[in-house]
Amino acid sequence: FQLDAFGESLLLFAAAGDDRIDVEAWQAVEVAAAAISNRWTEPDAGIWEIENRPWTHSRLTCAAGLRAIAAIPRARSDAADWLALADRIVAHTASHATHPTGRWQRAPDEPGNDGALLLPGIRGAVPADDPRTVATLQAYTDELTVDGYAYRFRHAEGPLGDAEGSFLLCGFLVALATHQQGRRADAIGWWERTRSACGPAALMSEEYDITERQMRGNLPQAFVHALLLECAAVLGDS
Template structure:
């Protein structure tokens, strides 16, 4: 699902509903910056450097063109995502036909942090050229200018100071500092990462000792498992352990994982299990040095007959939900496989 320009479609389909008759139909035939970065990092972990280079080239080009106004998603050839609209077609049963995506009107801060993590992964493989280094500088400057702004976050919701967005930016700054061209820029990146982490710790720590979704939202979120895996905090940091413990106790069921709690309904009634989150949990447990076979295998088996994954999995009806194949699920699956193969639990 990758174009000649390196842009990877998030999915090959549009309008396959997440929930029948609920209007949750989306067009995912575009290249999300975040997904592109997930795929590139998975390729780095697996040693597939050609695909890593394509991800770096595509994301870097978008930063050179748009700088701090980087869009969350583009067409696969780097163009603008069209406005969302419905068509005069019935669509898939339980849904309706939709093209375009409202993501073109959003600001997603975490895209800059993910870009830095991608560039740092490429640099560790010796694959970050001058254009890539300059794109990293642009991303660093964008975080410095915009990290205190509310954003739509990883789940593309209302604008808030989402904790994950800030923590993943801090993680990206730390990792790209390791390949800074000089001591002054390394220090600048580390200081900015420390400032973001300190501010977020002050404003977005739950009284239970774990990260909460936002300063004004005390809930848990699967995305909060990822920044420590990316190197922001060590596995034995109390915030890391408390967040993972609280998440698995409250937002998982039989090793299926959910993004966050929508309301008081049982988790499986609000939405399907998020397979991306299942692999995030696998990586987080592996980061703790624990056996992750149950987490990994339960989510690995939640695929169709062709071995492809959608975004969600209905655990009651044992059915895939939403568009497919969903690229970021496959990316985290591959990264988890690579992590388990290279560093099996003790």
């Protein structure tokens, strides 16, 4: 069970807009919103598909999806309820998963940082200038990046690269989050550094070993390419 999938689904439908949502698609919207309402307090496997916990990213992604879908005209009869639910999720998560330093933490019982925690700000669960959004990005780049490459989270003490390679998805998230906070030149730097890890066929893997300069993990990795394209569109439009 991955709770964040319901929020991501709502974000997708919201991006499609009224003119592309038919009756069946709207039924899917209602199912996703109901699933969030009924299950957002449950532990889930999270974006990284690991042990079940009340992951901060999962809950905030659901809030982002609810806010996005509530903004389209077709949602007018449900908008107030969905926005209220989003506010409730964010308030509960903030009271249980805000680190003493002011950033988001992975879960109420897991104080570490995580590349996934950059997504809620990017997707609109909370504003880009929310202090927790700003603090999360700063702490993440301080603690979980090396030589311009980003890692998911810290598995144990010691060098980050001992546990796994840098996660290219996370590098693109840093670029998007940095751009969202008004630092376009820095965002382009993160974008260029991350996309430089592609292979000869211009495909990107899940991970990149920055010491050996080798691609690791799934190849090609769809999620990485999706963020590559999103970064290109966002940075190009700006």
